[in-house]
Amino acid sequence: MDTIDFKLVAIGFVTGIINGLFGSGGGTLIVPVLVFLVKMEDFEAHATAISIILPLSIISTIMYLKSNIIKFNIGYVVAIGGIIGGFIGAKFLKRIPNIILRKIFGVIIIITALRMIIG
C-alpha cells in the first residue's frame, strides 16, 4: 500500500477550498506546487493537475447543483464554444511565443482583477 504524504494532503486541502470557493483556480495553484515542491516536469505537472482538479470540480459541481447555482441552459452554450475553442487553441496556436503571451496575459488579468474588486 502506498504511504500517504500528509504535506501533500494539506496542499490538496487548500487547493480544494480555493477551487470550491472560486469555481476555478485549483489548477493555477497546484501546477507550480507540483513543479517546485514535488519536482515534477512541466508536462507531468499539467497532466497530474487535471487528474487532481477533475474529481474536486465534480464534487464542487454536485454541491453547487444542490444549491441551484448552476444554469444548465446557459452552461451548455458556453461549453460548446469552450470545447471548439479549446481544440482550436491546442491545435493551432501552441507555437506563439509563450513568454510574451504570458506577460500580456498577466497585465490583462491584473486589470480585470482590479475591475472586479472595485466594480
Added chain:
Amino acid sequence: MKLFFIGLISGIISGMGIGGGTILIPSLVFFTELNQKEAQGINLVVFIPVAIAALIVHYKEGNIKIKQAKSIIIGGIFGAILGSLLVLKINPNSLRRYFGIFLLFIGIYELIKKE
C-alpha cells in the same frame, strides 16, 4: 450567440495553456446577466468535459503521477466540500471581490515568474 463566443474565446486561450476560468468567469460577470456564483458554476460545468478529454490523452501517454495525485486528492475532497459550503454563506458581490483579489495574485505571479 454572445455566450457561444465567450466560451469560444476562453476555450482558445485555455487551449493555448493559459487562463481557463480566469478568463471565462470575469467575461460572464461583465458581459452577461450572470452573477459571480452562477459564473463560477458555469466554469465548473464547462471544465468537466474538457478535463475528461484531456485526461484520457494524458493517461495514455503516461504523464500522470498517480501516487502523488492520490494524496493531494484525499485532502482536496475535504477542501472542495468546505470551499463549496463557503460559497453558500457569501453574497455574490463579496465573492466577486474575493475572486478579484485571488485573480490579482495570479496576474502578479504571471508577471514576475521566471521561465
